[in-house]
Amino acid sequence: MSEAQDYKYIGQRTIRPDGYDKVTGRANYAADLALPNMIWGKVLRSPHAHAKIKSIDTSAAEAHPDVFAVATHADIPNQRNPGALNILAKDKALYHGHAVAAVAARTEQAAEEALGLIKVDYEVLTPVMNLDDAMAPNAPLIHDQLFTNGLPEKPSKPSNVASRMEMSKGDIEAGFKEADIVIEREFRTPTVHQGYIEPHACTVRYDADGQSMIWCSTQGHFDVRGSTANMLNIEHSKLKVIASEIGGGFGGKTTVYIEPVAMILSRKSGRPVKIQMDRDEVFKGSGPASATRNKVKIGARKDGTITAMEAHLYYESGAFPGAAPLGPGCMTIFTPYDVENQYVEGFDVVVNKPKVAAYRAPGAPQSEFACEMVINELADELGIDPIDFRLKNAAKEDTQTLYGPKLKAVGLVECLEAAKSSPHYQSALEQGVGRGVAAGFWFNIGGVSSVIINMNPDGTGTVLEGSPDIGGSRASMQMMAAEELQLPIETFTTIIPDTAHLAHNDTTGGSRTTFATGMAVIEAAADVVRQFKERAAAVWNVTPEQVQWTDGVAINANGEDKMTAAEICANAGRTGGQITGRGNINARGAGPSFGVHIADIKVDRETGKADVVRYTAIQDAGKAIHPSYVEGQYQGGAAQGIGWSMNEEYIYNKDGLLENPGFLDYRIPLASDLPMIETIIVEVPNSFHPYGVRGVGETGIIPPLAACGTAVSKSIGIRMTELPLSPPRILKAIQEAS
Amino acid sequence: MSKSHITTTINGDVREFLCDPSDTLLSVLRDNLGLTGTKEGCGTGDCGACSVTVNGRLVCSCLVLGVEAEGAEIGTVEGIGSSDKLHVIQQKFLEHAALQCGICTPGLIVSTKALLEENPNPTEDEARYYLAGNLCRCTGYDKIIRAVLDSAETLRGAA
Numbered sequence A: 001m002s003e004a005q006d007y008k009y010i011g012q013r014t015i016r017p018d019g020y021d022k023v024t025g026r027a028n029y030a031a032d033l034a035l036p037n038m039i040w041g042k043v044l045r046s047p048h049a050h051a052k053i054k055s056i057d058t059s060a061a062e063a064h065p066d067v068f069a070v071a072t073h074a075d076i077p078n079q080r081n082p083g084a085l086n087i088l089a090k091d092k093a094l095y096h097g098h099a100v101a102a103v104a105a106r107t108e109q110a111a112e113e114a115l116g117l118i119k120v121d122y123e124v125l126t127p128v129m130n131l132d133d134a135m136a137p138n139a140p141l142i143h144d145q146l147f148t149n150g151l152p153e154k155p156s157k158p159s160n161v162a163s164r165m166e167m168s169k170g171d172i173e174a175g176f177k178e179a180d181i182v183i184e185r186e187f188r189t190p191t192v193h194q195g196y197i198e199p200h201a202c203t204v205r206y207d208a209d210g211q212s213m214i215w216c217s218t219q220g221h222f223d224v225r226g227s228t229a230n231m232l233n234i235e236h237s238k239l240k241v242i243a244s245e246i247g248g249g250f251g252g253k254t255t256v257y258i259e260p261v262a263m264i265l266s267r268k269s270g271r272p273v274k275i276q277m278d279r280d281e282v283f284k285g286s287g288p289a290s291a292t293r294n295k296v297k298i299g300a301r302k303d304g305t306i307t308a309m310e311a312h313l314y315y316e317s318g319a320f321p322g323a324a325p326l327g328p329g330c331m332t333i334f335t336p337y338d339v340e341n342q343y344v345e346g347f348d349v350v351v352n353k354p355k356v357a358a359y360r361a362p363g364a365p366q367s368e369f370a371c372e373m374v375i376n377e378l379a380d381e382l383g384i385d386p387i388d389f390r391l392k393n394a395a396k397e398d399t400q401t402l403y404g405p406k407l408k409a410v411g412l413v414e415c416l417e418a419a420k421s422s423p424h425y426q427s428a429l430e431q432g433v434g435r436g437v438a439a440g441f442w443f444n445i446g447g448v449s450s451v452i453i454n455m456n457p458d459g460t461g462t463v464l465e466g467s468p469d470i471g472g473s474r475a476s477m478q479m480m481a482a483e484e485l486q487l488p489i490e491t492f493t494t495i496i497p498d499t500a501h502l503a504h505n506d507t508t509g510g511s512r513t514t515f516a517t518g519m520a521v522i523e524a525a526a527d528v529v530r531q532f533k534e535r536a537a538a539v540w541n542v543t544p545e546q547v548q549w550t551d552g553v554a555i556n557a558n559g560e561d562k563m564t565a566a567e568i569c570a571n572a573g574r575t576g577g578q579i580t581g582r583g584n585i586n587a588r589g590a591g592p593s594f595g596v597h598i599a600d601i602k603v604d605r606e607t608g609k610a611d612v613v614r615y616t617a618i619q620d621a622g623k624a625i626h627p628s629y630v631e632g633q634y635q636g637g638a639a640q641g642i643g644w645s646m647n648e649e650y651i652y653n654k655d656g657l658l659e660n661p662g663f664l665d666y667r668i669p670l671a672s673d674l675p676m677i678e679t680i681i682v683e684v685p686n687s688f689h690p691y692g693v694r695g696v697g698e699t700g701i702i703p704p705l706a707a708c709g710t711a712v713s714k715s716i717g718i719r720m721t722e723l724p725l726s727p728p729r730i731l732k733a734i735q736e737a738s
Numbered sequence B: 001m002s003k004s005h006i007t008t009t010i011n012g013d014v015r016e017f018l019c020d021p022s023d024t025l026l027s028v029l030r031d032n033l034g035l036t037g038t039k040e041g042c043g044t045g046d047c048g049a050c051s052v053t054v055n056g057r058l059v060c061s062c063l064v065l066g067v068e069a070e071g072a073e074i075g076t077v078e079g080i081g082s083s084d085k086l087h088v089i090q091q092k093f094l095e096h097a098a099l100q101c102g103i104c105t106p107g108l109i110v111s112t113k114a115l116l117e118e119n120p121n122p123t124e125d126e127a128r129y130y131l132a133g134n135l136c137r138c139t140g141y142d143k144i145i146r147a148v149l150d151s152a153e154t155l156r157g158a159a
């Protein structure tokens, strides 16, 4: 772990600037805005998993005295927008909960009532609910014009397989020939939901002069503007999107569902419209993560050198082709290993489930689960410690990835070493407890960020940035501005303005905020420093090059003169106008973050219930700007991964209807389900970021699947291959084995 | 349907409102009275985001009817701490970084206060089981539990 540089402000555990509002209930989230004259929208959802929509009769709903507007797919102005079919269904309802129509009425109850007056004539079709059924020879077709992409030749018949992709390096056959041992296994993972506690909600106003406004909970308000404007043929300058505080997203709030619908209803009714999803609608109508079936084959020599790695991945895309995060699944699976011979093939398959959406490191947990399970089994067969086995084959600087670039400096080896010497790994195992270790890799992204720092006449500054703050990022931005300007952290206030007050910003996703938006903050702060020097130089009658900015003060290199930020700002009107720093960037060089987790699990053999008794998450942060929130990301990712491993899954009945659309039956981890989650922050700086930052948000959800999968397998002495490891599944495995 | 006229005390203030017999206390607080600090995560009693106290008892306000507030003393997050000084629990949540998105936080602060009034010295396990009705998807609960135990210690010291 390198201690490269001394920093004055970053690396501290400060109180987040938006904290006061959030502990007092003052912070405003999506559902918290009411406007004068506002009416309520409600969405009618398909009661079938797969059905033709023969007709929709809205006349009775329109005649309801409290109803102001009704909308169907026909009301979407841009019928060619590719996402529009998921916003309101057209000829076919493709999953249980697919939006079919919407109404706006005086009260929520009246809107609900009016939904019951809409008559939809459905012709119910056979649903296709899993990969096996979707790929069966005579499977019912979800889209009758879907021809598999990515095959050498266009297939003669349509199918439910949307696309195939393939990646390889080295010589896979030769690699397996060199192996002394080869293990091949197939794994399955269920459909899971991001499970953010705040349901989607928005309040929307369309004005007669064509100006419109959306208030909603989103990871990217600029993208909400982009997709809604496109769907409704509105110019960007006439659509202002305000990002409310966001009650969790995890990738699930990177897309629009109700915002365009509310806008259509507002346009038709001439009133502001609020739509708030129920929890049940969140599960049924918003995008979960792909269920998968993944086969992995790995060969190694007796000395522990891996010689070949091969995978065949099948990802459910939900009802729309191309939504599955198949690319990242294929690209990430073998990246923790410096192995010459690798081959991956992947398929995107449609089923009658909601269109999948991003979920924390989209695509990676599923594929890496399969790889890591086989790695652990190989280590056992070879009689090598699983951490040593990984160390022997670990990716490092200059490792050629399967998907293209060579890795720059990365921290996998450092994470493995930290795991090995951790108090957890050094501790003895109690009787009946199984221990699992797994690694995880996520690329992280950079992208477009636009930041403005306005310096005020009293020397304080306001940082305007465009990345909705889901987990404390305002604090990091404030600290980076302080570091660059060498001014106390409290000098800065961080604000996330609406889309009218800042140039476009990419969505908060890909763990890009602290890295990319942070870089834009640093650039804007450097721009302020440059202007500070110019202003001081003008007063002292020297060149800006002769002015130094040290410890938050301008110093004349040729004399004794000093000028503070407050003095420069107070005088700014007389030296050329107020001072604004700008950082409009497209950040390149997001450094990947590797992680390693250790799980201890004890299974009750009578009931099949598995308890996580100890857990440690180790991950490379490059440089932790705010260590508490970095740890929080590790812990939160671990908890979601534990949920995915142990309990969470969409349960459908034989008609394709979702049976557990609520937190009672879709059981995310409770406080009583988890132990403390120990963390170790490894810091191998990312050479592309001025402070060495790597995104940390996503990697943490990847290792838990195989760490828990292995720990359960060891506890019961049976190799488990299907998630979740819920009590009935574990019990069944125990009973079958005895 | 005729509306009911309800008189109640919320955070010490006498408040009156009209509501339908089917309106929940949660919707009355949020939509009729503008007290949006109390959050809705599920509407079915499964997430705890809507936690409030009714006559000192911790409840999910989505499972209580607005009409049941008649004559009762209601406590919401807006009544915890004062405008110039946070309650110890609120301060400890901030110090321990026990929130990420913060949507679960008002409910957790109300529940933690109820826990510590009932049991000023909870073990980690007792805290985890008492708060099992308050879902948090962001934090993995580690920092929340630390904030709760630290609040308990500080409050015991002050008592």
Ligand code: FES
Pocket: B039, B040, B041, B042, B043, B044, B045, B046, B047, B048, B049, B050, B051, B060, B061, B062, B063
């Ligand atoms: S909203 Fe009341 S428990 Fe979830």
Ligand code: FES
Pocket: A197, A247, A248, B098, B099, B100, B101, B102, B103, B104, B105, B135, B136, B137, B138, B139
């Ligand atoms: S902080 Fe987001 S749900 Fe708890």
